Amino acid sequence: MSDHPLDHATHQVHAAQAARDKLAVKAFFDEPTNTASYVIHDPATRRAAIVDSVLDFDAASGRTSTASADAMIAYVRAEGLTLDWLLETHAHADHLSAAPYIQQTLGGKLAIGREIITVQNVFGKIFNVGTEFARDGSEFDRLFEDGDEFAIGSIPAIALHVPGHTPADMAYVIGDVVFTGDTLFMPDFGTARADFPGGDARQLYQSIRRLLALPDATRLFLCHDYKAPGRDSYVWETTVAAERAGNIHVRDGVEEDAFVEMRTKRDATLAMPKLILPSVQVNIRGGQLPEPEENGKRYLKLPLDTL
Numbered sequence: 560m561s562d563h564p565l566d567h568a569t570h571q572v573h574a575a576q577a578a579r580d581k582l583a584v585k586a587f588f589d590e591p592t593n594t595a596s597y598v599i600h601d602p603a604t605r606r607a608a609i610v611d612s613v614l615d616f617d618a619a620s621g622r623t624s625t626a627s628a629d630a631m632i633a634y635v636r637a638e639g640l641t642l643d644w645l646l647e648t649h650a651h652a653d654h655l656s657a658a659p660y661i662q663q664t665l666g667g668k669l670a671i672g673r674e675i676i677t678v679q680n681v682f683g684k685i686f687n688v689g690t691e692f693a694r695d696g697s698e699f700d701r702l703f704e705d706g707d708e709f710a711i712g713s714i715p716a717i718a719l720h721v722p723g724h725t726p727a728d729m730a731y732v733i734g735d736v737v738f739t740g741d742t743l744f745m746p747d748f749g750t751a752r753a754d755f756p757g758g759d760a761r762q763l764y765q766s767i768r769r770l771l772a773l774p775d776a777t778r779l780f781l782c783h784d785y786k787a788p789g790r791d792s793y794v795w796e797t798t799v800a801a802e803r804a805g806n807i808h809v810r811d812g813v814e815e816d817a818f819v820e821m822r823t824k825r826d827a828t829l830a831m832p833k834l835i836l837p838s839v840q841v842n843i844r845g846g847q848l849p850e851p852e853e854n855g856k857r858y859l860k861l862p863l864d865t866l
């Protein structure tokens with residue numbers, strides 16, 4: 560079976576492993592949402608991207624803050640980087656994106672997968688957003704399709720469509736590094752859930768096995784870590800070889816049907832993420848907060864008895 564984007568990504572990884580300038584990756588871990596965000600750059604040109612930023616949000620008070628985003632902005636400035644891209648792996652259900660705030664401050668193009676339009680339609684109905692919400696992806700500057708190419712300075716990159724957790728998930732293969740989004744977690748924790756509206760465990764398996772067909776030494780940077788039982792520290796970096804050898808859900812030898820059965824059973828036991836309603840409501844609009852009402856205040860909706 561031929562898979563041109565994956566063949567292309569494989570060649571890219573091999574070439575990047577031999578190259579002198581490797582993608583520099585700086586992780587910022589947000590403990591309240593277990594999210595790993597990244598500032599990445601090409602050391603030769605100092606062009607940069609930010610992957611999956613977090614806008615701090617306290618649900619009890621309804622208060623947002625930019626402390627996490629400001630830390631990333633300070634790093635970009637201290638390193639003398641130029642921000643070209645704000646990459647979202649998907650419409651996150653556990654945190655609000657800080658992409659619009661960072662974009663206002665540092666510039667750069669906001670990108671996500673083209674299937675975000677599907678997610679906008681599904682959740683547009685759930686939130687009963689009217690015709691003022693276009694649901695055509697126009698809140699983003701670039702909608703990636705499977706195999707689309709871009710670059711961070713002189714380092715080539717390929718977007719891979721890896722649906723299953725949501726219909727719109729993308730993984731970004733940049734040099735010899737993959738930002739996996741919500742597909743895989745660390746080998747001792749397993750995989751992302753597949754039970755959100757539009758999720759599909761069978762698709763998730765196929766997407767993950769596709770990523771694991773990349774060369775063994777490919778570096779993987781994950782979107783989340785939750786500390787597996789028995790592990791005391793957060794970890795967000797691994798390799799294709801380590802996942803293939805030891806992922807508790809999808810290591811080599813685990814068949815698709817067995818994975819789907821396991822994932823479906825496990826998902827039935829999981830509560831909804833604490834911030835799913837605020838997060839998705841904001842993130843399907845590219846991280847833009849709702850427009851203020853006539854009193855100048857912004858409001859989020861809580862659909863009752865829906866999810």
Ligand SMILES: [Fe+2]
Pocket residue numbers: 649650651652653724741
């Ligand atoms: Fe997610």
